[in-house]
Amino acid sequence: MNEVIKLLNHHRSLRKFTDEKLSEETIRTLVGAAQSASTSSYVQAYSIMGVTDPEKKKALREISTQSYVEHNGHLFVFVVDYYRHQELAKKTDADISIDKTENLIVGVVDASLAAQNMAVAAESMGLGICYIGSLRNDVKKASEILGLPDGAFPLFGMVAGYPTEEGSQKERLPFEAVYHENTYQRIDEVEDDIEAYDQRVSDFYSERTEGKRDDKWSGQVINMLSKKQRLDVDEVLKEKGFLGQ
């Protein structure tokens, strides 16, 4: 196993950082690595924001509810972004409406590939990172804070910084349950693997909390998916020109 794969396999989300800020050079290195990722048909349908204004960080923290949105080495926000394409198109006769699911998918994929490259680059430099999906708790307000025009919306944040914790990893689903050869395996073919996995996850929590918590993976994610949250994302995206009217 080479060093890069060791680095990837060692990933853990970190949420506690020193006060040291990322240098301009580090920020440029991270953005450059992000931009090196593949992009669908060269479209580059994303922007990356850096948030350093304390008022804005505080306001974004209130949306996210996570303290590390305010306290970190740098706060990035990955934006799905067709605004610049639309502005450039205005000088031509082209109609580049972005109201199809395909347009949304392309932007989300583009931004995510870039972000994961940044995550890997950051970790290779000894930084810790954590994705902030909770900015989508209020996409409209987050857009206002960042001054995002129509055609652009905040997909997620990423905090980076010099970590003061080691963090821990949560075991992933077993290979047998996630990887399918040629034909997708139905639930009866994988449920034994998932059951054994559930037990390992439960044991992990139990060990870490001295028995106070022993939830299984399936229970945890079913509970999470049962919560009807972020229902306004549909509407806000439509207001911004995505997903039809």
Next chain:
Amino acid sequence: MNEVIKLLNHHRSLRKFTDEKLSEETIRTLVGAAQSASTSSYVQAYSIMGVTDPEKKKALREISTQSYVEHNGHLFVFVVDYYRHQELAKKTDADISIDKTENLIVGVVDASLAAQNMAVAAESMGLGICYIGSLRNDVKKASEILGLPDGAFPLFGMVAGYPTEEGSQKERLPFEAVYHENTYQRIDEVEDDIEAYDQRVSDFYSERTEGKRDDKWSGQVINMLSKKQRLDVDEVLKEKGFLGQ
């Protein structure tokens, strides 16, 4: 600049490979690296398929129209996948409908972060990769070929293999146009940067084709976005339980 960042910055999509197939061990390493990426609230809303059946590869190539979908070291397909969550939830009283944009976004992000980790891992092993977004030319047919149930759809493919070409890189948008500090920059603040970039892209094509081609980035992407393609993605995703009815 460390070796990992050099690797990331060196990325180029490769499309020509030897006949050598990826070993089972390599496939497991790549899937493991993919799974190490962050996942939203531990949900792991994706599966990874490996396609080795020549008939299936041929059928997927017909959808994509790209010959390298058939000729490669291995063909992966990244699937946005809530099927297993839904099946597990059936044993409980939980309602985990996935018809909100938020559910779609979470799945697309999860699958994309995993895929980019796989891309980095593959390149660190000397393999070349190329994303295959063109599987979305016919999401319904691709789903049928792979036997995907409701709650799951093919987001994109990725070919990997031992490359027989060096490939080339297309310059990305300048840092100044992509990175915004605190407040999103409107078009008038970045259009000079984009214009200069357009010229560099045009020069690059012109040099490579001895003047036969000199299109700019903006022209290229406006043209691409003007094509109303993959309009059926909306409908197929709705049939599969995504994005409301």
